[in-house]
Amino acid sequence: MSDIQLPNSGKSPADEPDAGRTPVRFRNPGLPAHRHRQADVDPRAAKRAERQVLAMLGLSAVGSIFFIVAYFAFPLDGTFATLQVSNISLGLGLGAGIFFIGTAAVHLAKTLMPDTEMFDERHPQRGTEAERTDAAAIMVQGGQESGLGRRPFILGGLVGAAALAPLPAVVLLRDLGPAPGGALAHTLWDEGVRLALDPSAEPILASDVTIGSVFHVIPENLYESDHFLDEKAKAAVLLMRVDPDVVDVREDRAGWDVDGIYAYSKICTHVGCPVALYEQQTHHLLCPCHQSTFDLTQHCKVIFGPAKRALPQLPISVDDEGYLVAQSDFLEPPGPSYWERG
Amino acid sequence: MSTTGTNAYTPTSRTARLSAGAADYLDERIGAARLVKGFARKVFPDHWSFMLGEVALYSFVILLISGTFLTLFYVPSMTLVEYEGSYAPMYGVTMSEAYASSLNLSFDIRGGLLMRQVHHWSALIFVAAIVVHMLRVFFTGAFRKPREFNWVLGVILAVLALAEGFTGYSLPDDLLSGNGLRIIEGVILAIPVVGTYIVFFLFGGEFPGESIIPRLYILHVFVLPGLILAVIALHLALVVAHKHTQYPGPGRTNDNVVGFPLLPVYAAKAGGFFFIVFGVIILISGLVSINAIWNYGPYDPSPISAGTQPDWYIGFVDGLLRLMPGQPEFTIAGFTLSLNVFLPSLVVPGLMVVALLAYPFLEQWVTGDKREHHLLDRPRNAPVRTGIGVMAIVSYCVMWAAAGNDLMAIAFGLSINDLTWLLRFAFFVLPPVAFVVTKRICLSLQRKDRELALHGHETGRVVRTADGEYFEVHEPLSETERWVLVQHEAYRPLAIPPKKHEDGRKVPAHERLRANLSNFFFEDRVEPVTPRELEAARHHGDHEAIEQPEGREAERRELGSSV
Numbered sequence: 001m002s003d004i005q006l007p008n009s010g011k012s013p014a015d016e017p018d019a020g021r022t023p024v025r026f027r028n029p030g031l032p033a034h035r036h037r038q039a040d041v042d043p044r045a046a047k048r049a050e051r052q053v054l055a056m057l058g059l060s061a062v063g064s065i066f067f068i069v070a071y072f073a074f075p076l077d078g079t080f081a082t083l084q085v086s087n088i089s090l091g092l093g094l095g096a097g098i099f100f101i102g103t104a105a106v107h108l109a110k111t112l113m114p115d116t117e118m119f120d121e122r123h124p125q126r127g128t129e130a131e132r133t134d135a136a137a138i139m140v141q142g143g144q145e146s147g148l149g150r151r152p153f154i155l156g157g158l159v160g161a162a163a164l165a166p167l168p169a170v171v172l173l174r175d176l177g178p179a180p181g182g183a184l185a186h187t188l189w190d191e192g193v194r195l196a197l198d199p200s201a202e203p204i205l206a207s208d209v210t211i212g213s214v215f216h217v218i219p220e221n222l223y224e225s226d227h228f229l230d231e232k233a234k235a236a237v238l239l240m241r242v243d244p245d246v247v248d249v250r251e252d253r254a255g256w257d258v259d260g261i262y263a264y265s266k267i268c269t270h271v272g273c274p275v276a277l278y279e280q281q282t283h284h285l286l287c288p289c290h291q292s293t294f295d296l297t298q299h300c301k302v303i304f305g306p307a308k309r310a311l312p313q314l315p316i317s318v319d320d321e322g323y324l325v326a327q328s329d330f331l332e333p334p335g336p337s338y339w340e341r342g
Numbered sequence: 343m344s345t346t347g348t349n350a351y352t353p354t355s356r357t358a359r360l361s362a363g364a365a366d367y368l369d370e371r372i373g374a375a376r377l378v379k380g381f382a383r384k385v386f387p388d389h390w391s392f393m394l395g396e397v398a399l400y401s402f403v404i405l406l407i408s409g410t411f412l413t414l415f416y417v418p419s420m421t422l423v424e425y426e427g428s429y430a431p432m433y434g435v436t437m438s439e440a441y442a443s444s445l446n447l448s449f450d451i452r453g454g455l456l457m458r459q460v461h462h463w464s465a466l467i468f469v470a471a472i473v474v475h476m477l478r479v480f481f482t483g484a485f486r487k488p489r490e491f492n493w494v495l496g497v498i499l500a501v502l503a504l505a506e507g508f509t510g511y512s513l514p515d516d517l518l519s520g521n522g523l524r525i526i527e528g529v530i531l532a533i534p535v536v537g538t539y540i541v542f543f544l545f546g547g548e549f550p551g552e553s554i555i556p557r558l559y560i561l562h563v564f565v566l567p568g569l570i571l572a573v574i575a576l577h578l579a580l581v582v583a584h585k586h587t588q589y590p591g592p593g594r595t596n597d598n599v600v601g602f603p604l605l606p607v608y609a610a611k612a613g614g615f616f617f618i619v620f621g622v623i624i625l626i627s628g629l630v631s632i633n634a635i636w637n638y639g640p641y642d643p644s645p646i647s648a649g650t651q652p653d654w655y656i657g658f659v660d661g662l663l664r665l666m667p668g669q670p671e672f673t674i675a676g677f678t679l680s681l682n683v684f685l686p687s688l689v690v691p692g693l694m695v696v697a698l699l700a701y702p703f704l705e706q707w708v709t710g711d712k713r714e715h716h717l718l719d720r721p722r723n724a725p726v727r728t729g730i731g732v733m734a735i736v737s738y739c740v741m742w743a744a745a746g747n748d749l750m751a752i753a754f755g756l757s758i759n760d761l762t763w764l765l766r767f768a769f770f771v772l773p774p775v776a777f778v779v780t781k782r783i784c785l786s787l788q789r790k791d792r793e794l795a796l797h798g799h800e801t802g803r804v805v806r807t808a809d810g811e812y813f814e815v816h817e818p819l820s821e822t823e824r825w826v827l828v829q830h831e832a833y834r835p836l837a838i839p840p841k842k843h844e845d846g847r848k849v850p851a852h853e854r855l856r857a858n859l860s861n862f863f864f865e866d867r868v869e870p871v872t873p874r875e876l877e878a879a880r881h882h883g884d885h886e887a888i889e890q891p892e893g894r895e896a897e898r899r900e901l902g903s904s905v
Contacts (some may be wrong), residue, residue, distance in 0.1 A: 028592065031593030087628060092625065095628055099622060100621070102618030187561050230549065271683055289460060
């Protein structure tokens with residue numbers, strides 16, 4: 001309190017009034033004189049305001065009735081035409097029914113209720129000294145009567161027990177879900193699992209994949225899974241065929257593609273959106289959620305955006321019948337990063 | 343009315359006798375007389391900006407009403423069913439019961455779409471009103487003692503509102519909301535050490551699982567609204583305990599509250615305003631479509647539509663996720679630390695909340711002002727605080743705009759990469775610029791106030807004196823006009839102490855920090871006009887229509903120097 005520096009609080013010597021003639025601060029001039037509204041002085045204006053309020057209440061009633069009529073007059077049949085008519089008329093009716101009650105009340109208050117400003121005194125939040133002394137005494141007395149100060153073991157026991165009591169509630173939540181284990185690292189892809197079209201699950205012939213084409217792919221056995229959405233959330237794949245010459249050679253991935261047909265995880269390594277946009281000319285894959293951009297010619301390395309890791313590649317080959325199959329599961333966990341990912 | 347002037351109230355008409363009977367009944371059982379006496383004539387000050395909090399409160403009530411209607415038809419289940427409702431394009435499609443029931447609400451329940459849209463629009467308006475209300479409180483210094491706790495409660499309400507909004511956004515289980523959930527999953531996975539476990543506990547296993555919708559549902563319709571209601575009750579109880587703040591003005595002091603009584607004026611105005619807010623939201627919902635879930639289809643982890651956007655209030659987090667470069671993801675000792683996700687999505691928003699919670703206490707520590715403040719600041723009179731506020735708005739807006747970088751790139755034909763880089767720079771450059779500019783504008787406005795208080799209004803009347811000089815006549819302000827310009831106080835900065843006292847003791851670092859902050863806040867300041875200054879200005883006769891020869895002398899000198 002002592003070190004507040006206020007120029008015009010009158011405490012600073014520099015602001016001493018000279019000879020008490022001119023005050024240090026301006027004085028609050030008090031409320032300006034009340035100005036009457038038209039309706040206060042002109043009975044005709046008051047009458048007019050009354051009529052306006054009544055008119056608004058009338059509009060409200062019309063709106064409510066219109067809503068009820070429209071509800072029965074416009075049944076829905078699953079087409080947008082009826083839906084639109086119904087929604088607009090119900091909205092206008094109900095909206096007007098409610099809105100005009102509001103305007104009527106506000107108009108009434110503003111024109112016909114007294115508008116002379118009133119004062120309330122404020123009182124400091126701080127209690128009086130007597131109240132504070134009494135309160136402190138009561139707390140001390142309460143503490144003494146509880147006897148906890150004299151019996152420290154009870155206090156200690158109480159704190160300990162109270163700290164322990166919520167723990168069962170925490171433990172109780174254990175069965176909200178299974179421990180993660182290695183679940184995120186494994187998908188339905190495995191040696192010989194056919195690549196199939198999303199969502200029909202029809203297997204894909206290697207010969208059908210022409211240069212420049214792109215396929216949204218799921219494992220052929222996806223729908224045999226009990227939780228196929230969970231599996232799809234990890235196993236979704238994008239299949240693209242490019243001229244093999246445009247792709248940088250990586251010795252460790254030799255034989256992972258089939259004549260320039262590449263399969264990459266479709267799940268963004270940022271936060272898991274589907275990387276669904278393929279720019280055929282630049283061979284870039286773009287995630288529409290946060291614009292992470294992956295370059296197919298550099299084994300889907302990140303070239304822009306918030307993702308760090310390249311999209312995992314699915315090694316593929318062709319089976320006896322000419323269908324594309326996986327050589328194995330992904331060799332690293334697909335999708336967003338997580339702590340145990342390593 | 344006819345009884346005014348008599349001491350005891352004697353009911354005259356039949357209605358009056360009945361209500362007197364009811365009043366007597368209630369008073370003897372719940373002490374109604376004391377309640378009425380204590381509250382019914384409570385005075386509230388009038389200002390449009392005080393209605394922002396009301397909008398937030400009313401849209402919450404509207405959310406409760408419309409939401410209750412929705413629960414009558416919505417099924418919070420992820421069990422897969424075949425859609426058999428009347429919307430033909432989806433007929434036979436496999437989808438969750440949640441999505442199917444949301445479609446039914448739109449296509450088969452009359453007024454269901456209207457209520458869905460009322461619910462969604464009022465959710466958007468609820469959060470927006472909270473934010474704007476918060477800005478009003480910030481810029482006018484209404485968070486100062488004794489209202490610090492109420493500011494904290496307000497911040498908690500804002501966070502709860504975001505959580506409530508997000509849990510509701512996910513419930514229709516359409517493609518858009520499902521992708522939103524997927525992003526949340528990715529964000530939680532990025533939490534070091536425990537992230538994967540939280541995901542598995544939250545989703546009941548792997549994403550998406552079959553538990554998340556019912557779990558979000560109970561949070562959305564019970565836990566979070568319950569918490570919000572409880573905090574709103576505390577928030578309002580404190581408003582009653584403190585009485586409302588008021589803007590400075592003639593007759594308004596720190597010790598009074600000037601305005602209109604609850605009964606009848608505010609009962610009518612505030613009650614009427616509830617109906618207006620409700621009515622406007624219904625009208626918007628009748629006329630403007632929102633979240634057309636039938637366009638998106640059921641959730642499926644593989645497809646996505648381009649240009650996906652979250653609801654506006656989550657936009658800043660999404661934008662930050664887009665702005666953050668991917669580099670800071672590390673593998674340490676076999677564990678992955680994904681700072682490229684963790685920092686923008688959780689750490690920065692967390693720090694924003696901490697900064698909001700801390701600001702009132704920080705400012706009070708710097709000013710050392712422990713007095714109660716019930717008169718609001720005009721934002722210009724707190725230039726650094728206003729600068730900080732605008733800086734926060736600007737950085738929020740950059741983050742928020744970043745969430746629409748794809749749409750902006752398309753609309754303006756820009757490269758999305760260039761635009762993202764531009765926004766990355768803007769994130770660091772614009773906020774400080776906004777701070778400096780705002781502070782300068784505030785100081786200039788204060789100088790303008792001083793000019794006005796000292797010299798009065800320009801009248802536009804130019805007078806030529808007998809000597810052939812010209813000057814413009816200024817009209818002095820009336821006392822009431824002047825008061826608003828001169829009523830405030832300007833803090834002065836603390837002197838920065840030396841590193842050591844004269845006796846060689848070290849000055850504690852926090853004292854020096856406080857003095858430095860105090861200089862940061864109050865070094866540049868424009869102090870309000872004092873009566874003495876006004877008198878001096880009048881004495882010099884400046885630009886006022888005071889017919890005194892020395893006045894014109896002064897005028898001549900000034901004109902001479904400026905020509």
